[in-house]
Structures are given as C-alpha cells and as structure tokens.
Amino acid sequence: MKLLDFFKIFRRKTAARSKLETDGYLPLLWEDDYCQIVIVPLENTAYVLKSIAEIEPLSEASRTDFGFTEVFEHGEMPITTISEEIRIDYLTGLLTSFEFERAKNIDYNGDKIIDCTTAQTKAFGFSSFTMFFETEGEFVKHISLSISELVSLAEISVEKLELIKSVLYRLGEECEMILVDWNSMELIDLRNRYQINNYLSYFCK
Numbered sequence: 001m002k003l004l005d006f007f008k009i010f011r012r013k014t015a016a017r018s019k020l021e022t023d024g025y026l027p028l029l030w031e032d033d034y035c036q037i038v039i040v041p042l043e044n045t046a047y048v049l050k051s052i053a054e055i056e057p058l059s060e061a062s063r064t065d066f067g068f069t070e071v072f073e074h075g076e077m078p079i080t081t082i083s084e085e086i087r088i089d090y091l092t093g094l095l096t097s098f099e100f101e102r103a104k105n106i107d108y109n110g111d112k113i114i115d116c117t118t119a120q121t122k123a124f125g126f127s128s129f130t131m132f133f134e135t136e137g138e139f140v141k142h143i144s145l146s147i148s149e150l151v152s153l154a155e156i157s158v159e160k161l162e163l164i165k166s167v168l169y170r171l172g173e174e175c176e177m178i179l180v181d182w183n184s185m186e187l188i189d190l191r192n193r194y195q196i197n198n199y200l201s202y203f204c205k
Helices: 003-023 042-062 088-097 158-175 193-201
Strands: 037-041 105-108 112-115 121-126 129-136 139-147 177-181 186-189
Touching: 037 042, 037 158, 042 177, 042 186, 088 121, 088 129, 088 139, 088 158, 129 158, 158 177, 158 193, 177 193, 186 193
Parallel strands: none
Antiparallel strands: 037 139, 037 177, 105 112, 121 129, 129 139, 177 186
C-alpha cells in the first residue's frame, strides 16, 4: 500500500469516527483491557480468591513505574455466565430502566467500528462507564466493564453514579453475581452495597 493511500484511509476512518462521536455515545473498547473487569456468577468466588492469592505476589514483583514486566493468565471461570441463562432482554431492560444509554456502535481499538445492531457485542452506559456484554442466542455470554480512572464528579453526575450502583446491586441480588477487577486484584460481592460503594469511590476523586 502506498503511503498516500494509507493516509487517505486514515482520514476516512477518522472522519467516520468523528461523525459517530458527534451523533452520540461511542464507547471505546481496547482489546488489552477487555475482561479485566468482569461480572461473573457468585459460584466462582473460591476460584477467584485462589487465583488472586496466586497472581498478586507475582504481579507485585513485576510492577514498574510503567506497568508490569510480566503477563499473568487467570484462566476461564469454572462457572460460566452463559450457564446462568441471563436473558438478553432482561439485561437490556435492566440497563435502560436505569437510564443507561444504548450504544449503536463501539470504537474497537481506535481503528475499527463495531455495529452493535448486528454484532454479538453490545454496550450500555455513560461517557466514563460502559458495560459491555457478549451474546449467544438469547442469553448473555460475558459481561465486562470499562471504567475511566479518577473520574471527576464534573464528568459523571452524582445521579448517574447512583444509577450505576443500583444496576450493579440488582445484578448481585437478582442474578447472584460478583465483580472481579483483575487490575486491582479485587472481588466485589454485588449483593453488598457497601462493597460496591467502596469500590466505585476509587474512580471518583
């Protein structure tokens, strides 16, 4: 490919992305960050705690000012989300009832636009908080979160923060789910409002 052709394609992609951003909510999904914060069935608690205990000392030993020198695999959950048979219409109904915005498109890695109306990956949320989920048939296969670090209250209102807390709590109470943050090595029982508040407080300075 000629250099000039590359820049023409780049300009077209940039223009298309700018138009989508102008049209509304366009969440960004980085492949490296995907599934670093996940919502999974409560039955995985023992497995997650064991994995954290094994990975945390190794990750601390490899930590630098610029990240980590090693990559650590935490593996698949013994109890999958799809086995819980959470229906797509249940989750989308829950999210929209708490005013989460439905994304029409997802910006994948900054160089590809995913059409949520046809793809198996869906996204709901706000500018600084997005819930992504993959679907299979009529059920939810995976749930992951993207949360902007050190979000100021000027970027996300107190009202929206309460909506986020309510959605997470409902998933805990009604579906018996936990949140696992592999970045911070934390497990949050979503049936516990205190744990939810404490976890989210880190992101709102």
